[in-house]
Amino acid sequence: MVIGSQKAATSKLRWYLSRHPSVDIPKEEAFHGGPHAVAAWDVKESPTLLSSYLEAFEDVCNSTERITGLKMPDYIVMSAKTIELFHFVNPQLRIIVTLREPVARMYSYFSMQLRFGWSPINHMGKNPCMQRALRSLLRAKEARVAAGAAGAGSLGPNGTAVFTSEEIMMTNLQCVRPCYANNASGVGAAALAETWHDEAKSECRNIYFTPLVHSMYALHLRRWLATFARASVLLVRFDDLVLRPFAALQTIATFLGLPHFFAGFKVEIGRENYTTITRLLQSGAVTSSSLRLLQDFFAPHDAALSTMFDGRSFW
Numbered sequence: 447m448v449i450g451s452q453k454a455a456t457s458k459l460r461w462y463l464s465r466h467p468s469v470d471i472p473k474e475e476a477f478h479g480g481p482h483a484v485a486a487w488d489v490k491e492s493p494t495l496l497s498s499y500l501e502a503f504e505d506v507c508n509s510t511e512r513i514t515g516l517k518m519p520d521y522i523v524m525s526a527k528t529i530e531l532f533h534f535v536n537p538q539l540r541i542i543v544t545l546r547e548p549v550a551r552m553y554s555y556f557s558m559q560l561r562f563g564w565s566p567i568n569h570m571g572k573n574p575c576m577q578r579a580l581r582s583l584l585r586a587k588e589a590r591v592a593a594g595a596a597g598a599g600s601l602g603p604n605g606t607a608v609f610t611s612e613e614i615m616m617t618n619l620q621c622v623r624p625c626y627a628n629n630a631s632g633v634g635a636a637a638l639a640e641t642w643h644d645e646a647k648s649e650c651r652n653i654y655f656t657p658l659v660h661s662m663y664a665l666h667l668r669r670w671l672a673t674f675a676r677a678s679v680l681l682v683r684f685d686d687l688v689l690r691p692f693a694a695l696q697t698i699a700t701f702l703g704l705p706h707f708f709a710g711f712k713v714e715i716g717r718e719n720y721t722t723i724t725r726l727l728q729s730g731a732v733t734s735s736s737l738r739l740l741q742d743f744f745a746p747h748d749a750a751l752s753t754m755f756d757g758r759s760f761w
Contacts, residue, residue, distance in 0.1 A: 447515065447516045447517075447518070447521065447532070447539055447540070447541050447542070448460060448463075448471075448515065448516070448517040448518070448519070448542045448543075448544070449518060449519070449521035449522045449524075449541055449542070449543055449670075450518075450519040450520060450521060450522030450523075450543055450544065450660065451519060451522050451543070451544060451545065451546065451551065451660050451661065451663070452519040452520060452551075452555055452657070452660060453546065453551050453554040453555045453558065454519070454544040454545060454546035454551055454684040454687075455544055455546075455684050455687040455688055455716075456517055456519040456544050457517070458687060458688075458691075458714075458716075459517070459542070459544060459682070459687060459698075460473065460474075460515075460517040462691065462695055462707075462713070463515055463698075465711075465712075466699070466704060466707065467512075468511055468512050468513060468704045468705065469512065469513060469514075469515055469702075469704070470503055470504045470512060470513070470514050470515065471514070471515030471516065471517060472502045472503060472516075473517075474516075474517050474518055474519075476502035477499065477502055477516070477518070480498060480499045480502075481495045481498065481499055483499075483518075483521070483524070483528055484525075484527070484528050484531070486498070486499035487499075487528065487531040487532055487534075487535055488531050489531075489534070489535055490534075496535065500514075513702065513704070519544075520655075520660070522543060522660060522663075522666045522667075523654050523655070523659065523660060523666055524666075524669070525669070526669050526672065526673070529669055529670055529672075529673045529674070530673050532673075533673045533674060539674070539678065540678060540680070540701065540702055541670060541674060541678055541679045541680070542679075542680050542682060542698065542701070543663075543667065543679065543680070543681050543682065544682045544683075544684055544687060545663055545681055545682070545683055545684060545751075545760055546683075546684035546685075546761075547684075547722070547723065547760075547761040548658075548661035548662075548663070548740075548744045548747070548748075549615075549661075549723060549726075549732075549737065549740045549741060549744065550721045550722055550723060550726065551657070551660075551661055551684075552615050552618070552657045552658060552661055552740075553611050553612075553615065553721055553726060553731065553732065554720075554721045555657045556611040556614045556615060556657065557611045557721070559614075560608070560609065560611065566580055566609060566614045567580045567581060567584075570618075570652075570655055570656045570657070571652030571653070571654070571655025571656060572652055573621060573649075573650075573651060573652045573653045573655070573656060574648055574649055574651060575620075575621035575624075575649040575650075575653070576617055576618065576621045576653075576656065579617045579620060579621060580609070580614070580617055583609070583613060583617065584607060584609070587607035587608075587609075588607045590607070591607045610731075611731065611732075612731065612732050612733065612736055615657075615658070615732075615736070615740065616736055616739070616740075618656050618657060618658040619658055619739065619740060619743060621649070621653060621656070622653060622656065622658050622659060623743075624647075624649065624650070625643040625644065625647065625649070625650035625653050626643055626662075626665075629743065629746055629747075630643075630662065630665050643659075661744065661747075662744075662747050663747060663748075663751050664747050664748075664750035664751040664754060665747065667679070667751070667754060668754070671754070680697075680698065680701045681755060681758075681760070682694055682697070682698065683760055683761070685761070687716075688715075688716035688720065689715060689716060691713040691714070691715070691716075692707065692711065692713050695707050695711070695713070723737065748760070748761075
């Protein structure tokens, strides 16, 4: 199961894996119309839902040479209950997590959102805090545009006020902070009590679905590692999948117990101008002050992630 994270080359990875002769891994769209994962994998409650959920797969149950895979890049934020359901149904599950530098990943996600014309007010789990803050920001921007104020901000093609990715990122940070005690970035036994926010707080409802929370990697992987063995989880860097895909794929094949990809396997070396911190600063897309606030927030999470995985450095 490829569980995330979004905008970290999970679709590219699924495409590569789908071309391995020993893997059946449908597109995630094949599951969007089915039951929700929490209900589908709760076989104690209803075994028929999981059967329906898995109809998108080919029948490989009697094969000794093929395995099934599932790519759902938002599964990284699944609750402990759902992770336990996954383990109950399939304790041999192998979990792949693609990781990308958190600020660049957030920017890439919000840029895609704006490019497609999706409303950030309603598209991120409808968190009350973000809805209110973004509406207030938009009204202020519209008032400045109407008044013809200099530096009114970004304008859409018809001269209307629009958000920038930086503005949405900073709003996301503003709304996340009150929902996680001590930044929820600690390590050890005490940290396990902080693996989820308090959903009873109205301002925190659906905050888990926002991109900043998706980038709190250690927070979520603690939940997965509380149920699955460390050897069941493989972390793959976005940079490796984009710039060194063949080597990354061989590592993944070994992890899955599959034959290696053959020497002539077609891979695509990604463009080298993808979003990075350096390019964000050089282009002025993100100010140094905003970047510093975001990096300060993520620093303890990155440190915790490194501690969890043998001191590795990921970006």
